[in-house]
Amino acid sequence: MSSTTPQVPGTYVFDAAESRRGRALNRLCGSLKDAENRAEFKADEAAYCEAYGLTAEQRDAVLTRDWNRMMELGGSIFYVFKLAMVDGKSMQYLGGVFTGMTTEEFADVLKAGGRSFG
Template sequence: MNMALDKPYKDVPGTTIFDAEQSRKGYWLNQFCMSLMKAENRARFKADERAYLDEWPMTEEQKQAVLARDLNRCIALGGNIYFLAKIGATDGKSFQQMAGSMTGMTEEEYRNMMIHGGRSPDGNRYTREWEDR
């Protein structure tokens, strides 16, 4: 058994680990995000998002996820949250607002949850714990 291919973390519910496989899958998505660090690229993206995205060899699914601002889908498609944060910053959103949108909570609900210690680990350690639900 090749331990490098063993991914026990795949059993963590609601969690996508940014590993080498995800990095390869999301390379161009993440490069697009990093391009948004330059003001001229942010302006071009905001002027015509689709045209700017079409300059990048991303998959259509990745482009659609960006256009929809579906950050959870972007992560599933190889996006790294620290790169994806550049999209939020381009839109004038805080990291906290972005994280809240990914949980289905309002910014205030998300902030309060985090202030009070985050989500309970009970029932959230392994997907097999969900079998009884």
């Protein structure tokens, strides 16, 4: 994150600098909204990453499905979720990953009204 970005413990602040840094990663993930692109991605994930110009770190995060690392490398949850959907993963699954909970624990927290940050 840029030095001017406010730090919020336990979160990633997605600002303009992060958007620029994650542009290739977010473009790749966004492309997965189209069935043809999903099929191409599934056929050769590494080549698909190469075609979008991902950095080596971004490529590794995508190929290993390191969701937290994707966020650290400029990924936007709105785009990264499109990749999770390719794998049949839910937003509750990602929420669990990001908070260190299981999918079920995260869903239960949501049903109970969410976490308190006070």
